[in-house]
Amino acid sequence: MADLTRATADTPPGRATIVDVARAAQVSRQTVSNALNRPDKVAAPTLERVLREIDRLGFTPHITAQQLRRRKAAAYGFEVNPSGHGRLGHILDEFLVQLTVAAPAHGSHLMTFAPDPEDVIEGYRQTLATGLVDGFVLADTRHGDPRPQWLLDHHVPFVAFGRVWDLPELRQWVDVDGGAGVREAVAHLVAAGYDRIGFLGWPAGSPVGDDRRHGWLAGLADAGRTASGQLEAEESVQDLDQATAAAERLLRRLGPGSAVVCASDMLALGAVRAVRNTGLALGADIGVVGFDDTDVADALSVTSIRQPIAEAARTAWQMLTSPESPRPVLLAPALTVRSSTTRTPTSSATRPRDTPITEEQP
Amino acid sequence: MADLTRATADTPPGRATIVDVARAAQVSRQTVSNALNRPDKVAAPTLERVLREIDRLGFTPHITAQQLRRRKAAAYGFEVNPSGHGRLGHILDEFLVQLTVAAPAHGSHLMTFAPDPEDVIEGYRQTLATGLVDGFVLADTRHGDPRPQWLLDHHVPFVAFGRVWDLPELRQWVDVDGGAGVREAVAHLVAAGYDRIGFLGWPAGSPVGDDRRHGWLAGLADAGRTASGQLEAEESVQDLDQATAAAERLLRRLGPGSAVVCASDMLALGAVRAVRNTGLALGADIGVVGFDDTDVADALSVTSIRQPIAEAARTAWQMLTSPESPRPVLLAPALTVRSSTTRTPTSSATRPRDTPITEEQP
């Protein structure tokens, strides 16, 4: 169907193949192949001649034929799970994009596939059996997830984004150290001059949520403070109103001049609403930090903890394609600082920075 | 690397091929191939025997070999553009997921690729020249987009999600009728008993934004109202504060008992803040409708216009894989109704529905 080359006297119509190049450069198939794959094995003048013809004919190797002969797809599968409201969500969305961006650097491609709703494994088995992919990038590893063990059992290369909690001996995963991110956020808040620092999280029990909570405690310890006297709200993000109410209770106890670190940007939205409901100023009176640096944080001008997704993607490829046995990697997130954690308000860009602001202090 | 079958007496180690099946069923290669591709050409008893062996050996055709021989990849490319904050965004995120879900129904696969930052076309040229894909699914078609014309020139199959504004004669696109969605939202608000209905949009000039604005005007006309006396705020979503301020002006003019339709959920967030700032009750006093049904709308309990992305994805596949010349398709979005457009407040689940609420009316 697609025609990429113009047909002339010495270029047959359709896409140019390796034999077309060979004929034009007056060498054999194999020499053209060598020119591309092991240039050191080809004499300099020959190499130059072949490369010139490759360029002239616009030859690009047919990956499908390579895949067949090399018995290697140079492609990896990525399961997109339509369960989460039919979307990947902010983090996996970005992860997929960054995986795709980083793929060429490893001579690979990414192929998406949807899971079989009946059987978690079936989609993996099929995708692999067709020879379309060499392995998989796992995301969203859950407790009791059967996939890592199955992949191990069948010697299928894979890497996980997210700790594989069930298999502590497994080494092929990248994750983001959420706890370290929260810890850093606490340090930032202390340095910014907030007196008391609370935490708005999810109900205990989820590994991710608990990790972030521990980061908060560690941050307090770093600053020589303890959690006693502090208050921790535990509500589900599902209901924004609950989060808002929890944040209001938190603010009543901590008072102006304090700050709240939240386990998600959606919780941070609740905190911001609570700040407004309480009649306080965001940033000047109360600091708020979110998690994941979503559109919401950006729109609300809320400081947020940003996961280094691009680096996670690059690390994942490294583990997948480098031959030696990998080491688990924990990446540190970074803080995107916005006006929600600035005690001298700069939210209005029209107001000059050096204008002294009288703010009510406790 | 991967070993999917156990090696026994009559099954050689490694993946089973078509010849293994042929040997086991005592037929030729070709008959096995026919059994899978043109079962009607195979005698019933033979067919049964072959299928039994296929099942027993766990044979799955090697797609790579099929691709080579059939000269067809049965895969399509999808460009993920890392420019938008490194993410696809809510809509394209869902579109990608739904494309992947619908792919098997068309015997196809989806392959992601990142654009060459230097040259918009280069990524397409390369991906196609390698034979990895037969064509492309375009998204995010912009004004002055060189891709559709290039693809047409080179006879490359493709379909666009989003109208191709530059090429009115082009027929291969699916889009969502945003205007119709807004129009329906206006009808919903009228039926719900809101007196005056405003619109909070983006500055005029973007096709998408203007389309939604026209939907608002059409909805007013349907209800026998005109935009005179109504007020339309035009601000950029970039700055939530501007949106909030614009919404406050809007509410001052429209007064309680009115409603605001927004061109995005982020604008709706501004509207919701304006409602709170004005001391009014969301839903009971002021109706708010967003667009795209994102997490934010869900969290804020805001009625939102939901794009039928899954259907768009199915339509895209249809256009791509069905032989006959396609017709452009405009899909109608649907309203996800939440408490932000309910005049008898049900936002707090604990408060019984039948409790009469005294609300101040103008």
Next chain:
DNA sequence: GATGCGCGTTTGAACGTTCCAACAAATGGG
């Protein structure tokens, strides 16, 4: 001057499948 070696190049075969033409057996019409 025969021997061995390394370099650059070529040739045959293979990856796993389907297209194509040929074939044998069964079926039908005159």
Next chain:
DNA sequence: CCCATTTGTTGGAACGTTCAAACGCGCATC
């Protein structure tokens, strides 16, 4: 009852590439 047609099955070839082995050649070695 023979020939033409249909039905079912088969083997050779091809898709475009790389692997593995072989080859010819110049050069140093003895």
